[in-house]
Amino acid sequence: MAVLAATAGGALSAPAAAEGDTPVGQVEFPTHCLPPQEAGLPPADGPTTARITVDNPAPQVGDTVTVTYQVARTPAVNPVGAELPADALTPAGRVLLSGAQSGEVTVVGAQRNDPVPAGAALPAVTMTGTFTVTAPGQTSLAPGGYTLHTSQPLGLDTVCTPAAEPSAAPVSARLTASALPTANLRSVFLGAPSGKPGAKVAVTAAGFTPGSAVTLAGRAGAAETADRVTATADAWGVAVAELPVKDKATTAVVAYEGAAWSARQGSGPAAYAVVDVVPAAAAAVPTATQRVTATVEPGGLAMTQTGEDITLGAVPYGDGGAAPGRIGTVTVTDARGGPAGWSLIGKVTDFTGPGGVRIPGASLSWTPVCAAAPGSATACTAGSAGVVGPEGAVLASTPDAAPAGGTFTVDAAVTLQVPRYTAPGAYTAVLTLTLS
Incomplete structure (x- = not known):
C-alpha cells in the first residue's frame, strides 16, 4: 500500500438535472435573458432552441468526454446600441448532468460572429467542454444557462437563464458508460505445503x-x-x-x-x-548400498516495496494537467515450486484535498513495466497502460506454467490528470497493491 500526494486538485459539482421525458436531440425551453445594465434595455423572454452532443456516447469509466452545446436561437438581442462588429461575441454556458453521474460541465465558445445590426437578435453560438466519466450507467445531459459576452465597443454580458427549475431542463443527449473490468481477487491458502x-x-x-x-x-x-x-x-x-x-x-x-x-x-x-x-x-537394500533421499521444500509467494510514499509533480493553478510520478519499485519472489502463476493488482482511492474536495481515483493512470531476474523459471508480463481507479487494474502477472517461479521487479510511471482551476493544496490518495 502506498500514499500518493499531488499539489493542486478539485472537482466539478452542481445541482443535478432530472432526465425528463424529452427525446434526445434539438430541444426548446423558455428563457429569461437579462441585458447588461449599461444597455438600458428591458429583459428579453422567449424560447431558446439548443442541441447537446457528445463525442463518445458509450465511454468507459475514466474516459474523458467532449460535450458540445449549440444554441441555434436565443431571445437575447444586441446590447450595444449600434452594430456589433464581427468576432466580438464570446459565449459561455453550463450543461447539466443527471442519472448515473450528476453535476455540471462548463462549456465555452470561440470569439467568432458575423456583424449584428443594432437591436437584432444575437446569432447562433457553439460552446464545448469536457468531463471525466466517474460512474457506470446512463447519464443524461440537459442545457443550462448561458452568458453572451460582447467585447466591442464595451465589455457587456447578457445572462440567459432557463425559466423553469433545473430539474425540468429538457434532456438533449444521453450517454451510457460501462464499468472497467474488475479483477478476480479470489485466492486459496493451504495449512501445509x-x-x-x-x-x-x-x-x-x-x-x-x-x-x-x-x-x-x-x-x-x-x-x-x-x-x-x-x-x-x-x-x-x-x-x-x-x-x-x-x-x-x-x-x-x-x-x-x-x-x-x-x-x-x-x-x-x-x-x-x-x-x-x-x-x-x-x-531393505543389498549390503554395501545406501538409499539417498533429498527433499526440495516449497516456499511461499511474497513481495517487498521500496518506500510507502509517492510524491507527484505539481501543476499550476488554473492550467491543471498531468502530475507525473513513479511508484516505489516492487520485488515479487515466487518460491512455491508449483505450476501456479500470480497477479499483482492495484486499486486507488479518490484524492482528498483541502475542505474535502476530491479528485476521482479514475483520474490516475499508469504505465507498468516488469522484468524477471536471470534464472527465473517464468517470464513476467506487465499490465496494460491505462486507468488505475477504485475498481483496480493489473500491474503485473505471470502465467500458470511448469515449472513456475523466480524473482521479478515491477515498476510503473503514474500520471494524475488534475482538472483546470482546481483549488490549490495537497491532495492525497491510497494506492493498494494485492498479490495473489
Missing part, C-alpha cells in the same frame, strides 16, 4: 461470493484430480475445509464457484506435494 497420501490439508479460500458453494479440488497441471470437497462461503466470502489428498498425482489445490474452474470464478492454484512413505520391506 505437503503431506503423505490420504493426509488432510486445511484449505482456506477467500474472495468468493458470500453464501456460494465453493469447490476445493486437487490439480495435476491443468487437469483436476479425484481429490475434492465442497464448502460454503461465509458472509465475508471465506470458505474453510479439510481436503483429503489421496491422489499421488496432485501437485496443487484450486478453489472455484460453479460447475468447473474458470479464470473469472476460480483461484490460482496453491502448490502441494504428496510425499510417499516407502514401506519398511521396500527399504
Whole structure:
C-alpha cells in the first residue's frame, strides 16, 4: 500500500438535472435573458432552441468526454446600441448532468460572429467542454444557462437563464458508460505445503461470493484430480475445509464457484506435494548400498516495496494537467515450486484535498513495466497502460506454467490528470497493491 500526494486538485459539482421525458436531440425551453445594465434595455423572454452532443456516447469509466452545446436561437438581442462588429461575441454556458453521474460541465465558445445590426437578435453560438466519466450507467445531459459576452465597443454580458427549475431542463443527449473490468481477487491458502497420501490439508479460500458453494479440488497441471470437497462461503466470502489428498498425482489445490474452474470464478492454484512413505520391506537394500533421499521444500509467494510514499509533480493553478510520478519499485519472489502463476493488482482511492474536495481515483493512470531476474523459471508480463481507479487494474502477472517461479521487479510511471482551476493544496490518495 502506498500514499500518493499531488499539489493542486478539485472537482466539478452542481445541482443535478432530472432526465425528463424529452427525446434526445434539438430541444426548446423558455428563457429569461437579462441585458447588461449599461444597455438600458428591458429583459428579453422567449424560447431558446439548443442541441447537446457528445463525442463518445458509450465511454468507459475514466474516459474523458467532449460535450458540445449549440444554441441555434436565443431571445437575447444586441446590447450595444449600434452594430456589433464581427468576432466580438464570446459565449459561455453550463450543461447539466443527471442519472448515473450528476453535476455540471462548463462549456465555452470561440470569439467568432458575423456583424449584428443594432437591436437584432444575437446569432447562433457553439460552446464545448469536457468531463471525466466517474460512474457506470446512463447519464443524461440537459442545457443550462448561458452568458453572451460582447467585447466591442464595451465589455457587456447578457445572462440567459432557463425559466423553469433545473430539474425540468429538457434532456438533449444521453450517454451510457460501462464499468472497467474488475479483477478476480479470489485466492486459496493451504495449512501445509505437503503431506503423505490420504493426509488432510486445511484449505482456506477467500474472495468468493458470500453464501456460494465453493469447490476445493486437487490439480495435476491443468487437469483436476479425484481429490475434492465442497464448502460454503461465509458472509465475508471465506470458505474453510479439510481436503483429503489421496491422489499421488496432485501437485496443487484450486478453489472455484460453479460447475468447473474458470479464470473469472476460480483461484490460482496453491502448490502441494504428496510425499510417499516407502514401506519398511521396500527399504531393505543389498549390503554395501545406501538409499539417498533429498527433499526440495516449497516456499511461499511474497513481495517487498521500496518506500510507502509517492510524491507527484505539481501543476499550476488554473492550467491543471498531468502530475507525473513513479511508484516505489516492487520485488515479487515466487518460491512455491508449483505450476501456479500470480497477479499483482492495484486499486486507488479518490484524492482528498483541502475542505474535502476530491479528485476521482479514475483520474490516475499508469504505465507498468516488469522484468524477471536471470534464472527465473517464468517470464513476467506487465499490465496494460491505462486507468488505475477504485475498481483496480493489473500491474503485473505471470502465467500458470511448469515449472513456475523466480524473482521479478515491477515498476510503473503514474500520471494524475488534475482538472483546470482546481483549488490549490495537497491532495492525497491510497494506492493498494494485492498479490495473489
